[in-house]
Amino acid sequence: MEWETVIGLEVHAQLATKSKIFSGSSTAFGAEPNTQASGLDLAMPGTLPVPNEQAYRYAIMFGLAIDAEIAKTSVFERKNYFYPDLPKAYQTTQLERPIVGAGHVDIELANGTKKSIRIHHAHLEEDAGKSLHEDFHGMSGIDLNRAGTPLVEIVSEPDIRNAEEAVAFAKKLHSIVTSLGICDGEMSQGSMRFDVNISVRRPGEAFGTRTETKNLNSFRFMEDCIALEVERQIDLIEDGGKVIQETRLYNGETKQARSMRSKEEANDYRYFPCPDLLPVVLDDDYIESIRQNLPELPDARHDRFMEQYGLSSYDANILSGDANMAQYFETATKVSGDTKLTANWIMGELSARLNAEDQSIKHSPVNAEQLAGMITRLVDGTISSKMAKQVFEAMWNGEGAADEIIEAKGLKQVSDxxxxxxxxxxxxxxxxxxxxxxxxxxxxxxxxxxxxxxxxxxxxxxxxxxxxxxxxxxxxxxxxxx
Amino acid sequence: MNNSITNQKALHDKTIAEILAGLNAGEFTSVEITQHFLDRIKQLDGTYNSYITVNEASALAQAEAADKRRAEGDVPALCGVPIAHKDIFCTNGVRTSCGSKMLDNFVPPYDATVVENFANAGAVVLGKTNMDQFAMGSSNETSFYGPVKNPWDTNTVPGGSSGGSAAAVAAHLTPGATATDTGGSIRQPAALCGITGLKPTYGRVSRWGMIAFASSLDQGGPMARTAEDCALMLNVMASFDPKDSTSIDREVPNYTANLNQPLAGLKVGIPKEYFKEGLNPGTEQAVRDALAELEKQGVTLISISLPHTKLAVPAYYVIAPAEASANLSRFDGVRYGHRCDDPKDLRDMYMRTRAEGFGDEVKRRILVGAYCLSAGYYDAYYRKAQQVRRLIKQDFVDAFEQVDVIMGPTSPSPAFEFGAKGDDPVAMYLEDIYTIATNLAGLPGMSVPCGLVDDKPVGLQIIGNYFDESRMLNVAHQFQQATHWHQQTPAGIASEAKDTEGAE
The missing domain is CATH 1.10.10.410 (Arc Repressor Mutant, subunit A)
Incomplete structure (x- = not known):
């Protein structure tokens, strides 16, 4: 029997501001626990929040990039729940009047199909701290370095119909926020996290009951998790059961999911406008000045790559999608002078290695100049394609620049x-x-x-x-x- | 008042203005007057319980520093003047309890902006004053540190929540004290203790470092014996503070500049809703007499209506608890403050910590607030209360089209006995029936002594337009120039014979 999957995403993107959304503490990743937490981040009595203008600016940039209405008046609210890594016991977020209204994100699938995914809204909020459940002899440790890091939460409409679309959508969002420079896109550090709402139905019927799987931080996990959950729901219904509305957790390593809490156990968050923060009122000039200064967006860059480098739409899509990837490609191709070879190497060997080791291109062990150096030797015939693979391997292992490796390993091709x-x-x-x-x-x-x-x-x-x-x-x- | 009489006054009977004059004239040093107050607190406060913490060593060190500054010709506005802070203002290195068991062990690593402002002005901090727990109460009976006794009659309450500050000023245990007002917590205790207190316009005084009860209503302000002293304190206390997003970026005027302006031609609105049933006849008479005195000075009394007055208390008791329910959630035993012994698990820690750390009135308001915000009730209670709040504000905006200030009683009756309203929260909430609306509207309000009923003080309330504190202080000062009520002291407090007795 035929089933249709219905998916909506909620995406948390950490904004790349230097300081937190309501305090002056640094947002840098990886510091010693609780060294980047001020009195406000610890919710000491009497401390008060002061909004970080840069966070607004970034949220507005995102709104403009997805063709959304920017709210002239936006309001922070308090979302109340108790948890040790939420120091105030409420999260400052937006509900009734978010900064970014309805917009859309357009995706292209591998077969060339294009689709527009509607965005319901996007709002600003603060991140929570982290609870560390290991190494404390049965107790939990709390690290508040992350508490108060600005997030933009992007909420899609349930327009997504399968895992491929979900991943394409997630990648496109990643591409937009990294291109805008408002998020570093480091998924392994939690800079972008995805909550996936999934339901199934017979085509034409009303939406089925959905489940929400929270905090996926890789595209692959998202793909796997959707497949697993869709199968679970279909099996359940076909066996005469019912899907219950619940929040689920997916473990990407074990490829298993479990229920976290059901709707009945859900908190009543008792939202209300935060009286410590006044509504933020923006004027047209402010928004317009941000629009004027938007950097190149992925769609524009895609078209430019096709035109400027003669790339196919598919190749241009891959190379222009991620802002870091695009920058890598443009730097490498400029040095090597061979667009086609450079593109092939980036989409082939380099991407495969990065994926295999779960590395982002920004932290690639082989940088754009190094790769271009190797391609230059390939073009001038100094090395063969086969040798190039050896050179690449050596560069990946940090053995130096292409020329040094060719020399050291005696890899010169005989062209005499x-x-x-x-x-x-x-x-x-x-x-x-x-x-x-x-x-x-x-x-x-x-x-x-x-x-x-x-x-x-x-x-x-x-x-x-x-x-x-x-x-x-x-x-x-x-x-x-x- | 001539100098010879001033000089005869004991140090603790002097107003802030007189203390400044004495310090300037070299009649005494800050160390001398500070020591004098410390001794007096030690001697008398066992009776009144107006202080939670007294900082003997740091007060004397500050006094010494002030004397040194003065000697060097660096004399900031309140150089060497002793004051006290309500124990709701965070003081760096000094326990700040907010009158609660929850924060009995809490020593902040920072100063509130208000505390910083007074320190920069050279004031000397004698100690931290008692208060209703988390500023929730109108009688000071909810303090974890025991109730404050009203110096006029120690069987009666001093009012609340700033009852410690009010009693300390009334008992001459400090010439002035900071306080806070969320629904009347400056004005009502000022009235019940026969002193002068001012709640400024919302946003005039920084809330940074002031432990929040209801953020959209809380406002710090001064308490002292005269309007002039309140003006001197407000000059220091008011500031624009970038650390408080609700602070208003507006120049702080010199609040003493207009004190002596004649009142002739001033239009005073008398809301008919403030003179209805529930008002003690003696209180009403005292207020009417005060208004008659002002008429003699040439003001015009105009009867006005604030039609939504009766909705103020219900709206307040939705909005304030709602905000409090979130503001007090941070007291969870995780990072500071009270934590229960041997928690079994997280839930047990939360539940016992909060059950033990909060008193009944605080729990009551958290419950009410959480209820008003919960799913299904938000629209009926919280949203409705906010709509009412806008109507109440509009009442005042309309009234101030016709009049310059609004006057009436501060509280419905003089000080009541301990336990008189303990079992009836609603009767207690009605204590603030005349003061709450100004908090909802964000307007400034003041209470000045205007009479005695059965030897208990009565307060006249002066409500001003936004940022019109100067005019309110001017009115209060002119009233005090013509009357002696602010100079009345409880039996046994002033050392000298009352020098203005029989002035009227």
Whole structure:
């Protein structure tokens, strides 16, 4: 029986402000616990919040980038619940009057299909601290460094119909916020986190009961988690059961999910406008000045990449999507001078390695200049493609620049036609039987027989002969023989 | 008042203005007067319980520093003048309890802006005054540190929540004290203790470091014996504070500049709703007499209506508890303050910490507030109360089209006996029936002594337009120039014979 999946996303993006949304504490990641928490972040009595203008500016940039209405008046509210890593026991967030209203994010799928996902709204809020449940002998540790980090929470409409769309949407959002420079996009550090609302229904029917899986911080986890949850819901219904509205947690390592709390256990958050913060009123000039200074957005960059570099829409999509990736590509291609090769290397070997090691391109062990240095040697024939892989591996392991590695490993390709001719001659001289077979073979079968000779020659050259030249010289010599 | 009489006054009977004059003239030093007050507190406060903490060593050190500054010719506005802070203002290194068990062990690592302002003005802090727990109460009976006794009659309450500050001023245990007012917590105790107190316009005095009860209503202000002293204190206390987003960026005028302006031509609004049933006849008479005195000075009394007055108490008892329920959630035993012994788990820690750390009135208001905000009730209570709040504000805006100030009683009756309203929260809430509306509207209000009923003081309330504190102080000062009520002291308090007795 046919089922339709319905997905809506809530995305938390940490804004890349230097200080927190309501205090002067640093937002830098990775500091010793509780070294970036002021009296306000600790909710000491009598402390008061002062809004960080940069957080507003960033939220407005996002709103403009998704073609949304910017609220002239936005209001912070208190969302009340007790938890040790929420020091005030309320989160300052926006509910009735968020800063960013309805907008849309357009995605393109692998098969070229385009789709527009509607954004319900996006609002500003503060992040909570972290509870650390290990290493405290049965107690929990609290780290408030993250408490008060500004977040923009982006809430989509339930317009997404499968995991591929969900991932494309999530990647597009990642691309938008990193292109705007309002979020560093470091998913492994929690800079972007995804809550996925999933339900299933028969096509044409009303929405089914949804579950929410919280805090996914990788695209792959999101994809896996959606597949798992959709299967669970369909199995449940087909077995005569019912989906219950609940919050779930997904473990990306074990690929398992579990229920966290049901709707009945949900908090009544008792939202109300925060009396310590006045409504923020913006005028048109302020919004307009932000619009004028928006950096290049992913869609514009995609079109520019197609035009400027002659890339296919698909390739342009991959290379322009992530702002760091785009910057990497543009830097590398400028140095190497070979757009096609550079694009192939970034989308191929480099991306594969980054994915395998769960690294972002921003922290790639091989930087754009290094990759370009290697490609330059590939283009000028110093090394072969095969050698390039060795050079890349060495660069990845931090052994230095391409030229140093080529020198140190003696990876120079032999492109001296005299030397290659000599090797070809020697192999031919020692391969009477194969030469006879070649001579007697049907012309259509001959190309397949070349492999043996090429293999012998490369072996003789210890892999350093320029394969293109080997092919040319070998063919010439064999033709002379028959 | 001539100098010879001033000089005869005991140090503790002097007003702030007189203390400044004495310090300037070299009649005494800050160390001398500070020591005098410290001795007096030690001697008498066992009776009144107006202080929670007395900082003998730091007060004397501050006094010494002030004397040194004065000697060097660096004389800020309140250089060497002793004051006290309500124990709701955070003081760096000095326990700030907010009258609660919850914060009995809390020593802030920072000063409230108000505390900083007084320190910069060279004031000397004698100690921290008693108060209703978390400023919730109108009788000071909710303090974890025991009730404050009204110096006029120690069987009666001093009012609240700033009852410690009011009693300390009334008993001449400090010439002035800071206080806070969320629904009348400056004005009502000022009235019941026969002193002068001013709640400024919301946003005039920084709330940074002032422990929040209801953030949209809380406002700090001065208490002293005269309007002139309140003006001197407000000059220091008021400031624009970038650390408080609700602080208003507006120049602080010199509040003493207009004190002596004649009142002729002033239009005084008398709200008919403030003279209805529930008002003690003696209190009403005293207020009417005060208004007649002002008429003699040439003011015009104009009968006005504030039609939504009766809705102020109900609206307040939705909004204030709602805000308090969130403001007091941070007291969870995790980071500071009281934590229960041997918690079994997180839930047990939360529940016992808060059950033990909060008193009944605080719990009552947290429950009411959480209820008003809960799903299904928000629209009926919180949203409705906010709509009422706008109507109440509009009443005042309309009234101030016609009049310059509004006057009436501060509280419905003089001080009552301990326990008289203890079992009836609603009767207690009605204590603030005339003061609450100004908090809802964000307007400034003042109470000045205007009579005695059965030997208990009565307060005249003066409500001003936004940021019109200067005019209110002017009216109060002119009233005090013509009357002696502010100079009356409880039996046995002033050392000298009352020098203005029989002035009227």
């Amino acid at each position: 036609s005299g030397a290659i001719e000599a090797m070809v001659d020697e192999v031919i001289a020692n391969s009477d039987k194969q030469i006879d077979n070649y001579r007697n073979a049907d012309e259509s079968k001959r190309p397949k027989m070349l492999g043996y000779f090429v293999g012998q020659i490369m072996k003789a050259s210890k892999g350093q002969a320029n394969p293109q030249q080997v092919n040319e010289i070998l063919l010439k010599k064999l033709n002379e023989l028959i």
